[in-house]
Amino acid sequence: MMNPDFSASRACAQFASSLQYQDIPDQVIDFVKRDLLDWLGCAIGGSASPASRPIKSVSLLLGGVRQAEVIGLSSQNVVTSAACNAYFGHILEMDDVDKESISHPATVVMPAALAVGAWNASSGKDVITSIVAGFEVMLR
Incomplete structure (x- = not known):
C-alpha cells in the first residue's frame, strides 16, 4: 500500500534541489555533454528553418530584459530564450527520444x-x- 503522505512532486523537487555535480557518475556527465551537442546541432538547424519564423516574431514582439541567448537572435528574457531554443530544437524532429516515456527530454x-x-x-x-x-x- 502506498504511503498517503508520499508526494511524487515533493520527491522530485527534493532530488533535484539536492543533486550535486560530484554525485553524478562520469558516464552520465559524458552522456549529457554528447546529448547537449546533439541538441545544439538540431536547434541551430531548426533556427534556420522557415518553421522558426512564428516563434521568432513572437519573441521580438515580447522583447524584455536581455538575460539569455537565443540561437540566431538577440538575447531575450530568460523565459523567451528557453521557449525559442526549445522550439528550434524540436523543428527538425532529430532530437533525442526516450522510448519508455515517448518524450524528447x-x-x-x-x-x-x-x-x-x-x-x-x-x-x-x-x-x-x-x-x-x-x-x-x-x-520519471
Missing part, C-alpha cells in the same frame, strides 16, 4: 537549463547538474 530540459544558467551566470558544472536533474525528473 533534451529539447525540454536543455534550453531551460541553459537560459537559467546564463541568467544566473552559472558554471558549466551547475548547468550539467541542472540538466541531469531535469532529465531524471522528466523521465
